[in-house]
Amino acid sequence: MASGRPVLIFEAPLDSCLYRDALRLREKILRRPLGLTVSNEELADDTMRQHFCAVDCGAVVGTVSLRPLDETTLHLKQMAVTEPMRSARVGSRLVNHAERWGAAAGFRVMIAHARVGAEGFYLKHGYVQAGETFFEQTIPHVLVRKLLVRKRLL
Numbered sequence: 001m002a003s004g005r006p007v008l009i010f011e012a013p014l015d016s017c018l019y020r021d022a023l024r025l026r027e028k029i030l031r032r033p034l035g036l037t038v039s040n041e042e043l044a045d046d047t048m049r050q051h052f053c054a055v056d057c058g059a060v061v062g063t064v065s066l067r068p069l070d071e072t073t074l075h076l077k078q079m080a081v082t083e084p085m086r087s088a089r090v091g092s093r094l095v096n097h098a099e100r101w102g103a104a105a106g107f108r109v110m111i112a113h114a115r116v117g118a119e120g121f122y123l124k125h126g127y128v129q130a131g132e133t134f135f136e137q138t139i140p141h142v143l144v145r146k147l148l149v150r151k152r153l154l
């Protein structure tokens with residue numbers, strides 16, 4: 001059950017305590033249920049990403065990261081919210097923050113590889129599905145994309 005307290009969104013610089021907590025959360029939510037761990041390739045990829053986390057009462061309860069693909073396109077990755085905090089708009093706050101950050105930094109398009117079953121979350125945020133289902137991390141995904149509109153960073 002969500003707490004009702006305001007959840008704050010912070011940048012989580014590589015090797016900060018926030019980043020390490022977010023990494024643990026990613027492993028617990030996105031990798032272990034699939035029998036996987038965060039790979040060395042993923043850790044190397046992390047060095048090229050911008051990381052954000054949602055914090056409730058000092059604890060990281062959600063995370064997302066952004067990887068520039070080229071000058072116009074960002075790849076939104078590792079979207080995860082702890083189970084007790086789901087359906088309380090934490091994921092929405094993370095996506096909105098990521099999009100505002102991306103637009104303010106001059107990016108025009110956000111893409112994500114949505115897990116089949118979670119694509120509805122992205123469609124609710126204005127993403128459209130592009131292309132066929134593909135497998136990643138052993139499970140089916142679909143590509144979703146959205147044009148970014150420049151807004152003020154909150």
Ligand SMILES: CC(C)(COP(=O)(O)OP(=O)(O)OC[C@H]1O[C@@H](n2cnc3c(N)ncnc32)[C@H](O)[C@@H]1OP(=O)(O)O)[C@@H](O)C(=O)NCCC(=O)NCCS
Pocket residue numbers: 029030079080081082085086087088089090091092093113114115117118119120121124
């Ligand atoms: C997907 C996830 C990040 C959503 O976070 P959340 O904080 O629970 O989502 P929100 O409360 O912000 O939901 C916003 C809207 O999306 C909808 N939504 C959330 N998860 C959804 C899902 N899996 N499928 C369809 N719609 C979903 C909500 O119902 C809500 O709709 P509304 O605006 O009509 O009320 C979270 O459920 C999660 O971490 N899941 C496990 C990991 C995962 O699948 N990550 C995505 C990898 S691509």
